[in-house]
Amino acid sequence: MNINIAEYLVNKLEENGVKxxxxxxxxxxxxxxxALRKSKIKHVLMRHEQAAAHAADAYARITGNYGVCLATAGPGAMNLVMGVSAAYKDNVPLLVITGDVPKTVKGQDTFQDLDLNCVFKPITIKSFNSTTSEKIENNISEIFSRNSEGITGPYHLNIPKDVQKKQLNIDHKVITNQKxxxxxxxxxxxxxxxxxxSKKPLIILGSGIIYSDAIDEVNEFVNxxxxxxxxxxPARGIIPEDNPKNLGLIGNRGTAKANxxxxxxxxxxxxxxxxxDRTISHINTDNIIQVNTNKEQNNAKYxxxxxxxxxxxxLNKQELPITDNTWKTRIDNQKENTKKTYAETEYLHPEKVVQSILKKADDNTTIILDAGTTPTYFTINSTLTKHSQMLFSGGLGPMGYSLPASIGASFARPDDIIFATTGDGSIQMTIQELAVISTYKLPIIIFVINNSLLGIIKQWQDMAGIPKYQVDLDNPDFVKLAHAYNIEADDIKSYDELESKLEKAIKAKKPHLFNINVDDLHIPLP
Known part of the structure; x- marks a missing residue:
């Protein structure tokens, strides 16, 4: 096989279904x-490496397959760290590839030389230093075999530049990993x-159901x-939330029935x-069965x-016990507290804005949330009908997730309209990714919920009884910024205007940004 290691790597990605x-x-x-230039794989040129990791993260959450991100040594690799750590906290299957300085100068404090494996080790399942043909082949084999077994999370391949150019040596044995x-x-x-x-059993589904392709098995077991x-x-919508079998989200933001x-x-x-901790906040029994491929996440009696x-x-091959309907009837008698009142505000009310946005979402809409106040309102006002319909990097909660993640979501679901919902603080963390949305003409609608401050930080200051400090934002004109990237944009002054213009934007299937000025209001706490 007369190819170099870089070409071998890309060939193996193709063989394993990477698109x-x-x-x-x-x-x-x-x-x-x-090697990528000559392959069938499409490279999506992001504008920052953090954004590349977030885009790959969203792609993986939706498809259940590896999201792949790629960066150079030194600063390029270090910029990936935020996105990789976010994926690690949520067990998202990510393949992180970094180049490195040549082996001949490694460890000599040369330009851009850092110990990347030490950096990535705490935020990946495994960080490989692939310095030979034997290592690269075994590393790739392990990465894809582990994912097929349901062991999900980020893996890191670090490959020195001179190694990438070496001819592939295939005269060695591939190590078989214990399954x-x-x-x-x-x-x-x-x-x-x-x-x-059990008289009162309860099932909790996690996102590993998606990654292990177990949705059909779950439905059979539940039925x-x-x-x-x-x-x-992250498992919301695995069973549609309008299905009576599904009690909804459990935990801190859970429904009355689920909790x-x-x-x-x-x-x-x-x-x-x-x-x-957020999932188990209302659980009172220690009689817990947990099925998980990650031994480090052992949090149960069984x-x-x-x-x-x-x-x-x-389990489904057995004669399964049937739970008495009395337990489900008791649960169904719990009523959600749906009565809400809204005080008069100078600007728009953020929750009513979210409700207006959700009115226009349907089964062909995927919603990406950012850190801050908006996830609360989207969570408590939404009913999801398919898995990964609402993505949120909940384990780490980095600001700036929504915009680049919406790009990955759009490539994963090209027929969907993607709603990228963000705040005026969060969007400025990754605002350069508007260029990618514009370049690929992705059907992404961006909602900037703008209160001219870091709202949730101010809320913490208010609750602590300390003065507001360093949370006010002197924002740019987001509409003009969008126009600079050749993206249509509007300032929104009313709920009716939002709904009518949003409907037109959905039909157009083009990038669009809405800047929505809202009042500074505390979000409801769990």
């Missing part, structure tokens, strides 16, 4: 870029016994057992979720280190 690479070129990745064990007959019998003894279902935030169920359940079946797809497949 897009989100990246930014530089000196130490030029061989990889030359995740299949569920045992004893485990299956034990779980059936726990379910049979057979009649056990009520709740979801974590009543979690408070009163005598058995929790947690599937492909790490059971974070922990099973299995692929959730295989686990459910084995």
């Amino acid at each position: 897009y690479v989100f990246g930014y070129p530089g000196e130490q990745v030029l061989p990889i870029y030359e 995740i064990k299949a569920p045992s007959e004893y485990d299956i019998k034990h779980i059936l016994k726990l379910i049979e003894e 057979k057992t009649k056990i009520p279902v709740t979801t974590t935030y 009543y169920a979690s408070e009163n359940a005598d058995l929790i079946i947690a599937l492909a979720t790490r059971l974070c 922990f099973y280190n299995n692929n959730v797809n295989e686990f459910l497949h084995e």
Whole structure:
């Protein structure tokens, strides 16, 4: 095989179904870029490496496949760190590729030389220093085999430039990695016994259901057992939220039904979720079954280190106990507190703005949230009908996620209209990505919920009884900025204007930005 290692890498990406690479070129990745130029893979030129990681992150959340991001050594690689750490906190399958200075000068304090593997090790499942043909082949094999088993999260490949240009040596053995064990007959019998003894069981679904392609298995299990279902935030919509089987979001921002169920359940079946602090905030029982491929996320009395797809497949072959309907009836009697009153405001009310936006969203809309006040209003006012319909980097919550993530979402769902919802603070973290949206003419509608300050930080200052400090923003004219990027834009003065102009923007299927001035109001706390 007369190819170099860069070409081999790109060939293996193609073989494993990679269609897009989100990246930014530089000196130490030029061989990889030359290989990409000759491949079928589409490279999406971002305007900042952080944005490349966020775009790959959103692509992965939707497709369940690896999102791939690429950057050069030194500053390029370091700029990826924010986006990679956000994906790591949410177990998103990311393949992070960095170039490095040549092996011949590595460790000699040369230009742009840093120990990248030490940097990425704490924010990836594994960080590989791929310095030979043998290593690159084994590393790639491990990365894709692990993902197929349901072990999800970022992996990092660091490849020196001189290694990228070397001819591939195929005279070696590929190491076979130990696989995740299949569920045992004893485990299956034990779980059936726990379910049979339970009077008030509850299922919690996590985003690993998407990555392990287990949605059909989940539906079969739920239909057979009649056990009520709740979801974590990134798993919203795995079962449509307008389906009576789904109680909705659990935890800090959970629905009344979901949190009543979690408070009163005598058995929790947690599937492909790490059971974070926000998810378990209302759970009172320690009788918890957890199925997860990550041993470090063992947070349950009964922990099973299995692929959730295989686990459910084995359960579904059994004669499953059926939960008495009395438990579900008790849950359904819980009523949501839907009565809301809104004080008169000088500008628009942020929650009413969000409600106006959601009126125009349908099954072909994907919504990307940013850090700040807006996620609260979108969470408590939305009903999702498909998985990954509302993306939020909840584990880390970086400002600036929405704009670049909307780009990845648009490539993952080219037939959807993408709503990128952000604040006047957050958008300025990654505003250069308007250039990418404009270049590719993506059907992304950007909503800048503008209160001229860092609203949630001010709220924390208010609650602490300390004076407002360093949170006021002297903002640019966002409409003029959008125009500078050849994106249509409007200042919005009323709810009716927002709804009518949004409807036209959706029909146009072109990039559009709405700047919406809202009042400074505290968000409701959990």
